Amino acid sequence: MDDKFLKPYDPKAEEESIYSYWEKSGFLNPDNLPARHKKPFSIILPPPNVTGTLHMGHAAMLAIEDILIRFKRMRGFKTLWLPGTDHAAIATQTKVEEILYKKENKTRHDLGREEFLKQVEKFAKESHDTIVGQIKRMGSSVDWSREAYTLDEKRNLAVRTAFARMYEDGLIYRGARIVNWDPKLQTNVSDIEIERREEKAPFYYLKYGPFTIGTARPETKFGDKYVVMHPKDKRYAKWNHGEKIEVEWINGKITATIIKDSAIDMDFGTGVMTITPWHDSADFEIAERHNLDKEQIIDLKGKLLPVAQEFAGTHIKKARPLIVEKLRSKGLIEKIDENYSHSVAINSRGGGAIEPQIMLQWFVNVNKEFKFPHSGLKGIKKGAPVTLKKLMSHAVKSGAIKIVPKRFEKIYFHWINELRDWCISRQIWFGHRVPVWYMGKETKVGEKPTGDGWEQDPDTLDTWFSSGLWTFSTLGWPEKTADLKTYHPTDVLETGYDILFFWVARMILMSTYLLGVVPFKNVYLHGLVRDAQGRKMSKSLGNIIDPVDMAEKYGADATRLSLIIGTAPGNDSKLSEDKIRGYKHFANKIWNVARFVLENTENMPRSKKIKLNAKDAKIKNSFLKLLKGVTKDIEDFKFYLAGEKLYHHLWHTFADKIIEESKPILKEFAESVRSSRLALLYEMLTLDLKSLHPFIPFVTEAIWRRLPREKTPLIIEEWPVK
RNA sequence: GGGCGGUUAGCUCAGUUGGUAGAGCAACGCUUUUACACAGCGAAGGUCAGAGGUUCAAGUCCUCUACCGCCCACCA
Numbered sequence: 001m002d003d004k005f006l007k008p009y010d011p012k013a014e015e016e017s018i019y020s021y022w023e024k025s026g027f028l029n030p031d032n033l034p035a036r037h038k039k040p041f042s043i044i045l046p047p048p049n050v051t052g053t054l055h056m057g058h059a060a061m062l063a064i065e066d067i068l069i070r071f072k073r074m075r076g077f078k079t080l081w082l083p084g085t086d087h088a089a090i091a092t093q094t095k096v097e098e099i100l101y102k103k104e105n106k107t108r109h110d111l112g113r114e115e116f117l118k119q120v121e122k123f124a125k126e127s128h129d130t131i132v133g134q135i136k137r138m139g140s141s142v143d144w145s146r147e148a149y150t151l152d153e154k155r156n157l158a159v160r161t162a163f164a165r166m167y168e169d170g171l172i173y174r175g176a177r178i179v180n181w182d183p184k185l186q187t188n189v190s191d192i193e194i195e196r197r198e199e200k201a202p203f204y205y206l207k208y209g210p211f212t213i214g215t216a217r218p219e220t221k222f223g224d225k226y227v228v229m230h231p232k233d234k235r236y237a238k239w240n241h242g243e244k245i246e247v248e249w250i251n252g253k254i255t256a257t258i259i260k261d262s263a264i265d266m267d268f269g270t271g272v273m274t275i276t277p278w279h280d281s282a283d284f285e286i287a288e289r290h291n292l293d294k295e296q297i298i299d300l301k302g303k304l305l306p307v308a309q310e311f312a313g314t315h316i317k318k319a320r321p322l323i324v325e326k327l328r329s330k331g332l333i334e335k336i337d338e339n340y341s342h343s344v345a346i347n348s349r350g351g352g353a354i355e356p357q358i359m360l361q362w363f364v365n366v367n368k369e370f371k372f373p374h375s376g377l378k379g380i381k382k383g384a385p386v387t388l389k390k391l392m393s394h395a396v397k398s399g400a401i402k403i404v405p406k407r408f409e410k411i412y413f414h415w416i417n418e419l420r421d422w423c424i425s426r427q428i429w430f431g432h433r434v435p436v437w438y439m440g441k442e443t444k445v446g447e448k449p450t451g452d453g454w455e456q457d458p459d460t461l462d463t464w465f466s467s468g469l470w471t472f473s474t475l476g477w478p479e480k481t482a483d484l485k486t487y488h489p490t491d492v493l494e495t496g497y498d499i500l501f502f503w504v505a506r507m508i509l510m511s512t513y514l515l516g517v518v519p520f521k522n523v524y525l526h527g528l529v530r531d532a533q534g535r536k537m538s539k540s541l542g543n544i545i546d547p548v549d550m551a552e553k554y555g556a557d558a559t560r561l562s563l564i565i566g567t568a569p570g571n572d573s574k575l576s577e578d579k580i581r582g583y584k585h586f587a588n589k590i591w592n593v594a595r596f597v598l599e600n601t602e603n604m605p606r607s608k609k610i611k612l613n614a615k616d617a618k619i620k621n622s623f624l625k626l627l628k629g630v631t632k633d634i635e636d637f638k639f640y641l642a643g644e645k646l647y648h649h650l651w652h653t654f655a656d657k658i659i660e661e662s663k664p665i666l667k668e669f670a671e672s673v674r675s676s677r678l679a680l681l682y683e684m685l686t687l688d689l690k691s692l693h694p695f696i697p698f699v700t701e702a703i704w705r706r707l708p709r710e711k712t713p714l715i716i717e718e719w720p721v722k
Numbered sequence: 723g724g725g726c727g728g729u730u731a732g733c734u735c736a737g738u739u740g741g742u743a744g745a746g747c748a749a750c751g752c753u754u755u756u757a758c759a760c761a762g763c764g765a766a767g768g769u770c771a772g773a774g775g776u777u778c779a780a781g782u783c784c785u786c787u788a789c790c791g792c793c794c795a796c797c798a
Contacts, residue, residue, distance in 0.1 A: 008760065196795090203798095214798060228798090263796075273798040282796030342797055407726065411793070414725065418794070497793095532734090534791090566735050566746070571727085572791090574734065582747060585760040596757035641736075644745065659757075 001598045002706045009591035011555025011584070014702040019136050021701070027716050029143045030078045034716065041077035042487035043069060044471050045142060046495045046503070047150060049088035050127040051095050054134045056529040056537065056563065056575060057496060059547035062140045063560040064526060064639060065494050069141055070694035071634050074719040080487050081141060082474050084148035085128050089431035089463035090349045092127075094185065096120045096430075113429050120430045124151075137548055139556045139697045141715065146483075148474040150466045151432065158473035159466050160435040162514055164446030167436075169370050171388060171513070172424070174436075176360045178277075178284040179423055180345065183302040184352030187427035188361060190462060191420065192501050194354060196343035203340030204324070205270070207332045209247030209256060211236075214269030216342055217276075218327060219320045222250055222308050223295040224274035228286060231260040233271050250327060251309045261286050279356050294358060302355060316355075362425040362434060362459070364388070366509075374516020391512040392416050392505060401508065403523045404637045405570040408500060415501050422506075424462045431460035468506035471519035490520045497525040497570055524637050525570045529563065532576035550580050557696035558583035564695065565643045586647060587699040590692070593655050594703045597685045600666060601678050602708075610679040613672070619658060620683060623649065627691055627721045634694075643695050650688050658684065686710070687720050 026032035030040070043065050048058055065081065073079040093108075096119055100106050108116040128149070135142065148155060166172040179188040201216045211227055227245075229236045241260040246253055256274075263286055264271060277287035277294040287294055299305055304319055306312045311319045327333050345354035366388045375382040377391075379398045386394075393416045395401050396409055403409045425434055434457035437444045444454070469477070471493070475484040489511070493504065504523055511519035530536055531543040538544070550559040561583040567573035604610075612620060626649055633642035658681070665677045686707070693700040693714050704714040 005757085008758080216798075265797075268797065275798080280796075280798080282798075285796070340797090343795095411726065414794070501793095568735080571735095576734090576747095578747070579734080581760085585758095588760045589758070592758035592761085594757085599757070636738095638738095641738095644736080648745075655758085656762075660762085663755090 001595070001602060004706070005591065005595040005598065009555075009588045009699060009702075011557060011587060011698060012552060015137075015139070015551070015556055015698045018698050018701050018705075019139060021705075021713070022141060022715055023144070025713050025715065027073075027713065028081075028141050029145050030080045033073070033078060036076050037073070037078045039077050040080065040486050041069075041072040042080040042082070042490045043492050043494065044474050044490055045081060045083045045140075046493075047084040047086035047148075047467070047470065048131050048135075049091055050085050050124040050131065051088055051091050052127055053130055054547060056545055056547055057526075058134075059138055059559060060526055060529055060563040060567070060573075061494060061496070062135060062138045063563050064524065065492075066138075066140050066560075066697070067564070067634070067639055067694040068492060068494070070697060070715065071719065073141070073715065074690065074693070074717060076718065078486075080143055080146070080483075082146045082148065082487075083132075083135060083140070083142035083144065084150070084470075084474060085131060086467060087124060087149065087151040087431060087463065089460060090185070090187065090189070090426065090428055091463075092124060093120060093428050093430040094350050096123050099123070108429065117429055134548055137551050137556060138560065141697070146474070150463070150470070150473075154476070155466060155469070155473045156432065158469050158477055159432045159461065160446055161478045162469055162510065163435050163461075163465075165514065166364065167445045170368055171365050171370065172362060173365055174360060174362050176358055177363065177421075177423075178281045178356050178358050179361055180347070180354045181300065181357040181359065182347040182351040182353075183300065183355050185347060185349070185428070186300070188357070188359060188423060189347050189349060189351070189354075189426070190423045193348050194345045195348040197346055198341055199344045200339070200341045203269075203337040204327075205334040205336070206327060207334055208249070208272075208274060209245050211272045212270045212334050213272050213274050215273070216340065218323050219304070219311075219316045220276045220279050220297055221274065222304075222311075223278075223297050224249075224276055225254055225256050226259050226275050226287070226290075226292055227256050227272060228259045228261050228264055228275055229272045230262055230264040230266045232262075233264070233266050235271065248330070248332070250323065250330075250332070257292075259286065259290055259292070261289065278358050281356055284356075284358070296358070298355060298357075300357065361423050362436075362457075362461075364422040364424055364509075366392075366419050366421055372516070376516040377512060377518070388509050388513060389416055389419055392419075392508050395508050395512055395518050400518045401521060401523060404525065405568075408497060408523075408525055408570060412500060412505065415505065422462075424465050425457075425459040426462055427458075428460055431463060432466055433457065434459045434461060464502055464506050467503055468510040469514075471507055471511060472515060477515070488515070489518050492522045492524055493520040494524040494526065497527060500525065522637075527567070527570055527572040530572050530574050532574055532578075534572070534574055545575060545577065545580075550577070554580045554584035555587055555698065557587050557698050561586065561643060561647075561696060564639050565647065567640055569637060586651070587696060589651055589655060590688070590696075590699055590703065593650065593659065593688075594685060594706075596659055597681045598706075598708075600662075601682045604675070604678050604682065610675050612680055612683075613676040616676045616680040620680060620687075623653075623684065623687060624721060627687070630691060631719070631721050646688075646692050646695065650692065654684055654688060682709075689714060690717055690720050693717075 022028060048054055069079055069081045097108055180194055181188050203214060203216050204218050205212050205214055208227060215221060239258045241258060243258040245256050247256050275283035275286055277283045278296045279298060297305060297307055298316055303313055303315050304311045347354055369385045369387055372380050372384050372386045378400055380386060393413055396412060435446055436457040437449055437454040439453045471490050472488050475488055477484055507519045535541060547559055558580050562580040630642045630645050662677050666674055689700045689704055701714045704710055
């Protein structure tokens with residue numbers, strides 16, 4: 001027996017060498033697996049953003065996926081887990097801009113596009129290397145030979161190809177539409193990137209000719225020349241749609257037009273409002289319906305334009321009190337409600353308050369009907385009329401994709417129903433440049449045209465556009481590769497519920513549209529990992545528990561187990577250092593169980609197979625029965641249950657009962673009873689190691705390597721039950 | 723405004739199709755018996771948020787209420 005067993009298990013001394021043992025074995029690459037591994041099983045790793053380091057959420061994701069992968073590998077599947085990283089356009093760019101500003105007091109404009117991008121790429125490369133190290137540290141059995149990056153050559157080609165196809169089918173269009181402009185980050189963002197915050201703000205009742213209108217934003221009201229009311233509002237029945245009136249307004253007399261529109265809520269304020277179509281999406285839609293003029297009031301920096309006359313050039317924040325003062329002096333303020341509260345739109349990507357603007361941008365049309373060009377999607381025939389929206393909901397409704405936990409299916413459908421066109425262009429520099437070239441009135445889409453004089457669109461694509469292609473761009477699409485044929489659709493997508501709309505939905509859109517198949521058969525959603533008090537982990541709270549720190553202190557196995565047991569799919573979980581420490585004890589327990597078994601079985605004959613007596617066979621069978629349940633639990637994505645059962649069995653059945661009961665047997669009983677018992681102990685140990693391997697791969701492999709009878713690495717051992 | 727969760731032992735959470743309430747951790751008592759004190763043995767701990775209903779039987783199904791949390795929304 002190895003002397004190491006005489007001391008407590010030291011994860012730090014084992015884990016690194018065991019990971020390189022797996023790497024060297026070649027078995028992380030499915031091409032190298034033994035012949036019994038025929039049926040493919042694939043998971044594409046949700047690519048971490050190259051914005052720094054991995055957090056506990058990533059560690060949870062890696063743990064869950066590694067359990068599935070190791071389980072399937074042991075069950076004889078040709079198992080592929082493909083890793084990669086995401087350039088995360090806006091997040092990474094913002095991060096580098098922050099660093100640049102802090103260190104050198106410079107903005108990206110001081111450096112220029114080319115030089116700035118060099119710096120971002122350098123940062124991304126460093127993050128990437130850190131992340132790769134962290135993924136390995138957690139014991140993730142990914143196939144590094146297939147590693148991908150959303151911004152590498154192959155993925156670039158996939159992005160250009162996808163864009164061009166969608167453009168040709170009329171599903172991508174360029175249009176002047178109202179978008180969510182962030183004056184702070186100087187880019188627009190899509191609807192789902194917006195967060196809303198409750199804010200208390202004074203609500204002004206202003207005299208607008210014969211009407212009283214309500215507004216929380218008097219600084220936008222200069223150009224308001226349409227006054228809108230509900231067509232059925234009796235209070236305003238005497239006014240007719242289209243009627244013109246003269247009103248005294250902020251900067252003098254203007255001609256206002258009466259508009260009747262049922263979007264008006266008669267119960268809100270006075271039931272009358274004026275509209276600012278350039279800076280409010282609801283107003284924009286009213287203006288579109290009635291073909292009204294739209295005028296820009298605020299520029300992209302947040303300053304008032306000449307329409308504001310004396311206030312032109314003033315930032316809206318500074319202008320508001322001045323404008324209110326002017327309104328007051330003109331007697332146009334009827335009253336002010338100081339207790340008004342409404343929600344303000346904020347750019348969730350670390351940006352500022354959203355100031356809607358009408359801009360020429362690229363959109364994905366989710367409602368346009370087109371003929372489905374594929375035949376691989378159950379329930380939709382080739383040539384049938386579909387929309388992207390329909391494809392997205394059909395994939396889940398038809399059962400082709402199952403979401404765990406199921407309640408998220410409802411949430412998904414709800415979201416699809418409300419879905420509007422997806423704005424995919426951004427005014428940032430880091431990312432996939434929009435693959436469109438202009439020369440005069442000519443436009444080319446897809447690949448760079450030959451010849452001089454072509455100008456590429458300056459914008460970049462929403463980072464989720466390339467992530468949407470991830471399940472198949474990583475497998476070589478648009479080339480018709482063997483990998484694509486073998487591993488797509490993938491089996492499971494495991495990710496956080498917080499990116500169900502951002503990512504999962506977009507992957508379904510892209511895969512069904514471009515390939516005519518679902519991107520994955522199952523979606524498993526995990527929750528947020530919170531601190532012991534249930535708060536989000538954040539730098540500012542100082543409550544971050546770092547997965548690598550924990551792996552160093554208690555071992556990667558303990559860290560993994562702490563993220564699995566006691567957590568249900570789709571639910572947030574609470575994590576404390578104590579919990580992780582507890583599972584370190586568990587790793588030590590197995591270690592000592594192994595020591596006991598090895599000490600006693602050392603002299604057992606190695607070649608001959610010993611038949612178990614009836615009592616011992618019964619013990620073994622009841623464990624096999626438990627393992628059947630565990631197998632089903634894993635198949636059903638109930639990892640917490642499987643982990644707990646195995647934990648309980650090893651500790652309270654094998655160690656506390658079977659081993660304790662074996663001590664007198666080994667001392668006093670007849671030779672035949674003793675040899676059967678020894679064989680049982682050894683078999684139970686190997687069964688425990690095999691079944692626990694997906695959960696705590698390091699310590700199980702560390703013990704396995706020291707078993708005198710076992711030669712194959714545990715990572716490709718056969719799972720003990722069918 | 724719409725939707726979705728949660729409320730079970732001190733803490734964290736399980737509880738599958740209704741059938742005598744479970745685990746881990748913590749706390750308590752005893753035990754250093756050569757696998758392990760990162761341990762063992764033992765005991766303790768719960769009107770399953772509240773009210774009503776269905777049922778022979780409800781933590782589990784239905785209705786309502788309270789509190790906590792999340793998501794969505796064009797509250798001018």
